[in-house]
Amino acid sequence: MASRDSDRRWLAGALAVITVFMLGEVAIGIVAGSLALLSDAAHMLTDAAAIVLALWAIRLAARPAEGRMTYGWKRVEILSAQANGVTLLVLAAWLAYEAVRRLIEPPEVTGTLVLITALAGIVVNVAATWMVSRANRASLNVEGAFQHILNDLFAFTATAVAGVVMVTTGYARADAIATLVVVALMIKAGIELVRASTRVFLEAAPEDLIPAAIGRDMAARDGVVEVHDLHIWEITSGSPALSAHVLVAPDSDCHAVRADLNRLVAEGHHIEHSTLQVDHVLSPAGPEARSVGAHCAHMHGPAHRPGHP
Template sequence: MGTGHGHGHGQATSESDQRWLAGALAVIVVFMLGEVVVGLLAGSLALLSDAAHMLTDAAAIALALWAIRLAARPAKGRMTYGWKRVEILSALANGLTLLLLAAWLTYEAIHRLINPPEVTGGLVLVVALIGIVVNLAATMMINRANRSSLNVEGAFQHILNDLFAFIATAVAGLVMLLTGFARADAIATLVVVALMVKAGYGLVRESSRIFLEAAPAGLDPDAIGAALAARPHVAEVHDLHIWEITSGQPALSAHVLVDPGEDCHAVRGDLARLLADEHHIEHVTLQVDHCAPTVLGITDGVDHCKDPHGKEHRASAGSVTSPS
């Protein structure tokens, strides 16, 4: 029996990325404190909702920074993958926060649509315009970090949605200033809610896929299994699993049966190169065995695995069958 293991490290979040995130955090916190004061004075739900969203923005960035530092710890002891999944936990938390905040703002906005309070439109407009500048700066900072990390993307979505929120708030403030239509404040909040739900759902979906060990987007297990089975001297591939350790770090494991008399180590090396070159999977674990001469046709099952997981990919015309 032969085994092989290739190692891939994905795209790490650099120290410069952390500096961009820290800079965005400082900008957000300073403005958030000022916005709370003005929102209370103006009686604006849109401003207070923006401030609440900015609080989650600050928490999202702080959580992302903490997750980055924790994920950088080396693998040891029981943490055989290290702490890399903490970044996905951070992304999931950011997504859930967006959805929960959206639910609360929806309730408040509907209440204000029914009974609109008096809102100081001019003050709302001024603060919103400042908020656009502040959030645009923060968005540009985080955009320069490594957004291939779902953790960084979660923080980015928080800030980007807050930018949209300020744009909607500015429009609402202008409408109230020119027409006195107080419900514009609540309508602007509902627009922001729609954007928050979209971003939050996307983060929850992608992080959940990683936690459920689903194959990453763009990697088709059936196609990869067939490609492996079609390589020279490979009789069958089964127990094929493809997942992500963390965002940008795909991993694969499989049980490979090799024709009798062939070099298992050479076959394993060929398959590892195929996976790295064609599919960019470098963290690979392959269990490689010779199939017994008496079961070359492999029609009566595989002695090595009494209960193989998933489909069996066989060398005969690249066929794929389900395990019995």
């Protein structure tokens, strides 16, 4: 896995390449009168912003947990990803409006400039995509930056096709059509980023972890009578956490059961951060052994017991 210092170097390199090309593309887009080039430049601006936010988030996330920040600043990465997603959606709405307007009344567009710039953009985005892919993509905000640039590569390809159409046929509406392709890619990337970051903020279980299955696995271990108040969430992307209340048989060793369950969730489900409250049930048989009333007045979520689905 890439280190944070390595991540910063790769991201900074991609940022430099994208920024230089973006400034040149804005100038050419204005001269050529191409909305497709300007929309690509706008998308590259969000790429640059995504990388800047990722770098800022990496810096803050490295701060230790202290004071009221008991998890540290790790969720800044999720704020970064959500900000990138929202920005993509806002830009997509504006570009969609402009593209539809140009479909109705197409302006004059210099197809040759559009084609040359788009081909150069493909080369630049291939280089930037490779750089960001070298960073740790398990981080949601790094993955967000990667998806931004990858989508921009697809967008430049669409713009290059539009340039070929305009040069060979003079069909000016190809520029606006290419812009709508860019818009579709921006909407897709924006929705995915917002959805993924919102899941973290709502403390939903990661998509690759199924709480019911983990609860059944825990309940099936020796000595366990019941598992309830099972919560699984992400502190930040790639850092799942688990807490649960576990009831064990009166003749079981609470410490041994807790150690066994900690190993189970770490080795079997890759959850390194787990907090378990382990208590004995009142008796090994009878209604108390299947009731949590003596331990939890208000149970959150389902209870998992041996032999129960």
